Amino acid sequence: MFQAMLSAILKIYDYLLKRTDARVRDYPLMQSPIQMTFILLGYVILVLYVGPRYMANRKPFHLNTAMIVYNFSMVAFNAYIVYEFLMSGWGTTYTWRCDLCDNSSSPEALRMIRAAWLFYFSKYIELLDTVFFVLRKKHGQVTFLHIFHHSVLPWTWWWGITLTPAGGMGCFHPMVNACVHVIMYTYYGLAAAGPRFQKYLWWKKYLTAIQLVTILVSSHINVFTITPCLSHKEHSVGHFENTF
Template identity: 80%
Template sequence: MLEEVFSSVSRFYDYLLERTDARVREYPLMQSPIQMTLILLGYVFFVLCVGPRYMANRKPFSLKTTMIAYNFFMVAFNSYIVYEFLMSGWGTTYTWRCDLCDTSNSPQALRMVRGAWLFYFSKYVELLDTVFFVLRKKHSQVTFLHIFHHSILPWTWWWGITLTPVGGMSSFHALVNACVHVIMYTYYGLAAAGPRFQKYLWWKKYMTAIQLIQFVLVTVHISQYYFMEKCEFQVPLFIHLILIYGTFFFILFSNFWIQAYVKGKRLPVSNEDKPKQNCITTVIEPVVVTNGKHLENGNVHYTNGFAHNGKVKEI
């Protein structure tokens, strides 16, 4: 029985290598799904176990300069990805409807391959978001939604650019996601720069709304496939997966929106997590504000620490 399982896995692996697009085979992290799977498992293990245990008896790192540089680098990086997507199809020849995979070696197709790989690689860079949370002991930010979103996207995109690196139907969500990240990392960079930039962050409350709009656009665009009389997209499975992805994350982010802005559960409990021996950290529940409003510019302040009964406890 076990031998049959290994044999089936081996056949599937060989089949996958045969189907791998030759145009992306030489790019880093594209030779095998094993590499990227190990990286992502290591990421999850670090943020849930190694990192919290390492920081348990240490003061949080400031990382202010590092985070400013990182966030504005990500703004530039995602802006470049958006530009490449536009110049290699979305702003030139794509119809925004049934755009099939281009299997040629034309300059535009090769440019889209490079743009798709850059987007894929950016998902690994974004893993630093969580690493910074752990090192700064921002445990309330390391949620299931955050970890799941950061780990599942690069894993699924490996399969996407392995089989369909060039195609409008399979890359629209990447274009939209890169646009959203230009906005998000601009906000993060300004926020990390200090209080003097707070006046430029009035649009903070719209961040989750921007995320929700992203998933609506992705879902509406990919849903066209089901209403077209003829669209012979080469790998229909990816159409279904993108639809599921857009719908699933819309539900998750909608739940966050309701909890944060409707029920007012925005402020995390201020208990500093102590990692347990089995590497499972304490779950942090949000504080419910009795009047249903979140406290912004109010009486509770955080100075690299946590608020307890309206007083500041510094770390």
């Protein structure tokens, strides 16, 4: 029974690897989900067990300078990701209605793949958010939702970028997410800069609202593009099959 289940899992695994888009295979961490899985498991163990035990009898680290550099670097990085998404489709040729995945090797498609991979890679950098919490002994911010978000999102995005890395409505949400992160990390950077910047942070109460609105907008666009996309279903499937 166990051998049959293992055999079935391995067959599915091999099948999915064969379906991996050839255009992303040379990117770091894209050859197999194994590396990614070990990194994320290591992250969970570090922030839930190793880190708290290491800090148990130590005073919190004062990491204001490091946090300022980190947060504003993330602002710049996410702004660049948004720019790349716009220039590779959303601000140029996309219709904002029902855009199928581009399976070609056109410069625009390859640029979209690169933008998608940059977004994926940014999820690993964001793991430092939790590391800062642990080193500063902000245990109240290391919640289940926080850990779940940071450990599961890169894993799910790996499958998305390997199977359909270029274009379509699937890349709309990461673009919006990167926009939100520009705002979010701007706030974190200013907050880390000290009390003199507190007067500029009056919009803190709107952060959660901004996140919720962007989720609703992303969902709305995706839902209302399902109907027009259905008419292209046969073309999309056939185009996808001929790619491999």
